[in-house]
Each structure stands twice: as structure tokens, then as C-alpha cells.
Amino acid sequence: MKLKNSARINSLPVYKPGKPIAELKRELGFKDPVKLASNENPLGPAPSVVEKIKEAADMVHLYPDGDCYELKKKISLKEEILPNQIILGNGSNEVLELVAHAFLEVGDEAIMGEFCFIVYPIVAQLSEATIVRVPMSNLALNLDDVQSKVNQRTKVIFIANPNNPTGSRSTRREVEIFLEEIPKNIIIVIDEAYAEYMESENLNVSMLIEKHENLIVLKTFSKAYGLAGLRVGYGMATANLVALLNRPREPFNVNQLAQVAAISALDDEEHVKASVELNKKGMSYLKSELTKMNIKTYPSYANFVLIEFKSEARIVYEELLKRGIITRPLENYGLLNHLRITVGLESQNVKLISALKEVV
Ligand SMILES: Cc1ncc(COP(=O)(O)O)c(C=O)c1O
Numbered sequence: 001m002k003l004k005n006s007a008r009i010n011s012l013p014v015y016k017p018g019k020p021i022a023e024l025k026r027e028l029g030f031k032d033p034v035k036l037a038s039n040e041n042p043l044g045p046a047p048s049v050v051e052k053i054k055e056a057a058d059m060v061h062l063y064p065d066g067d068c069y070e071l072k073k074k075i076s077l078k079e080e081i082l083p084n085q086i087i088l089g090n091g092s093n094e095v096l097e098l099v100a101h102a103f104l105e106v107g108d109e110a111i112m113g114e115f116c117f118i119v120y121p122i123v124a125q126l127s128e129a130t131i132v133r134v135p136m137s138n139l140a141l142n143l144d145d146v147q148s149k150v151n152q153r154t155k156v157i158f159i160a161n162p163n164n165p166t167g168s169r170s171t172r173r174e175v176e177i178f179l180e181e182i183p184k185n186i187i188i189v190i191d192e193a194y195a196e197y198m199e200s201e202n203l204n205v206s207m208l209i210e211k212h213e214n215l216i217v218l219k220t221f222s223k224a225y226g227l228a229g230l231r232v233g234y235g236m237a238t239a240n241l242v243a244l245l246n247r248p249r250e251p252f253n254v255n256q257l258a259q260v261a262a263i264s265a266l267d268d269e270e271h272v273k274a275s276v277e278l279n280k281k282g283m284s285y286l287k288s289e290l291t292k293m294n295i296k297t298y299p300s301y302a303n304f305v306l307i308e309f310k311s312e313a314r315i316v317y318e319e320l321l322k323r324g325i326i327t328r329p330l331e332n333y334g335l336l337n338h339l340r341i342t343v344g345l346e347s348q349n350v351k352l353i354s355a356l357k358e359v360v
Pocket of ligand 1: 038039090091092093094117160163164191193219220221222228231232233
């Protein structure tokens, strides 16, 4: 019997994750592949966090705290906001989904960049909203162009700052001006998944959510905190808005080990600093080597760099795989000549550059 699914599901964009290391090991027999495909932290989690996870392991027969009391308390201290201004998610991806559940329906428009994080169109389309794309010249999102797309039907605006997959960003000042100019009945999501790498340009959330009751700022433990495998991220907004996001949330959406790990990760800001430092050095090495090789790089304020070839990048991707290196092709973003490369450990970056020298 052929199952009939809804047209809405058939037409969803497909999220293609970076190839898992285990898959490359299975397929090509590599002992130690290098994965530079998913913007993970090459240093891994802080050792202190791993200890806490081990200690918590024998409690996993119990349901986690569905309200994430301790974790919210810790985040509230860091961000200088109240615990009821925080919504926790199974990754910030889940918070994006909650935004769409809570605010988007048929007839609404959701604005997003031409080359934006692919989860935005997925969640918008699941809610049957109309997607409005903002053209991105030079692959950077201009907030005036976003504003020009606003109309009576606009309900949600999704902006990643810095943007994935391009690495571009708007300054803090530009975002603040944008927030002033957008009507208050439109939800604005500023997704700061890569906030830590941007350092001085990330938003003063406590001040802004007081001022803008339509603002949601997202952050995650998946990148600089090195906890992508545990799935935990959060949104910050007024208590009213957070209460609405909580309505469609599943009861125990953030698991016990993720909560313990995130609490402990917030105690180890040194690990984050070391990760950001490593990224800075790696980024400057990669950019200078790639430029020497005449490969175009785009300015990036995150932990990855977007590169462009003169022809389709798929062959370079495949050749790198044969050399045990996983990068991210971007065909599903419509970027055929591009690869996105996560900044790795020094040895991984060197390996990538020497492999690219062979291939290109
Ligand atoms: C811009 C952006 N937002 C959100 C996420 C989702 O992060 P997570 O669900 O792991 O918190 C990512 C992950 O790559 C991202 O690049």
C-alpha cells in the first residue's frame, strides 16, 4: 500500500547534516577522519563537563527536570535576565520550531535571507507560512533589505547573526537600529548560535528584551561550549513571549545529561575562551593559505569559512573525502560552487590545506 503524505511534507527543504565520522570510516576505511563539516568545537567539551556527565549517568532512570530550574538559574546569571525570560530547547533548533508553532500559520509571511540556516524554511513551511527571501548580494544579509520585505502579512523575521552558511554578520548597532524600525507585532528572531566567536558584537540581551517585546535571541551550547551531541540551546525574550513558546513544548525536551553538562559548561568559561582563541588562529591560517591558493574566501565572524571555486565544488568535496576530510557541500542552499569548512585543530587545518593543494 502506498502511504499518502501531505503536500506540505513533500515540499519541505531537506536538511543534510555533515557526513558523520563513523560513516566515512565505514565507507572508506579511514581510521581517523577529520570532520570539518558541522561547526563543532574541535577541542570537544571541557574535561570538567565530561566528569559531571559521568557522575550524572546513574541518574538517567529518572525523568529530567522538565522546567530546567538549575540551568535557567545559571543562564539567567550569565545573561543578566530572569529565569522566566528563558526557554530551553533540544538544541536551539527546537526553539526555532517552537517559534513557528507559536506564531506562524497559513497566510502569515516569514522573512529570511536567501542563504540562511535551512531550519528556518523548514519550520516556517511546516507551519504553512509563506516564505519571503531577502536577496543577499555578496552573500551577506543587509538589514535594510530585510526591512524592505516587511508588510501587513509579515509575522516572523529569522536572522542568524553571524549567518550560517555564509559567515557574514551585522554589527550590534545595525541590529539595534533594525529592532527600532520593525513594527512591534512582528516577531524578530536573532539567532546568535555563533555569539561567542563574534565577541564584542553580540547583543546586550537583557537591555534589548526589556525594550522590544517582539524580540527572541537564541543561543546554543552546541558550538563554543562543545556540547552539540547533547542537544541543548535556549531562547531569551520577555516572560510573556516565553510563556507562549512554552505552550507547544514537549514536557521533558532537554535531557538530564544535557542539563548537567550545560550547567557545568557555564562554570568553565576558560574553555570557551580557549576555543575562541584557537578559532581565531585557525581562521587566520586558513584564510591566508586559501588566499595564496587563489581560492575565494568570504569574511566570517563564526567558526567556519565559506569558500568558492570557479566551478562546481562537489568534485573537491569528494576528493577531500577520499583523503579522510569531511567538509560541507552546500547544494541544498543553492550554492553549487561553494564549500563550508569548520575551523579545526591546528593539525586538522594543516591536513586540509595540504589535501586541497593536491586536489585543486
Ligand atoms: C545559525 C544556526 N542556528 C541554530 C543552529 C542549531 O544549533 P543547535 O540546534 O545545535 O543548538 C545552528 C547549527 O548549526 C546554526 O548554524
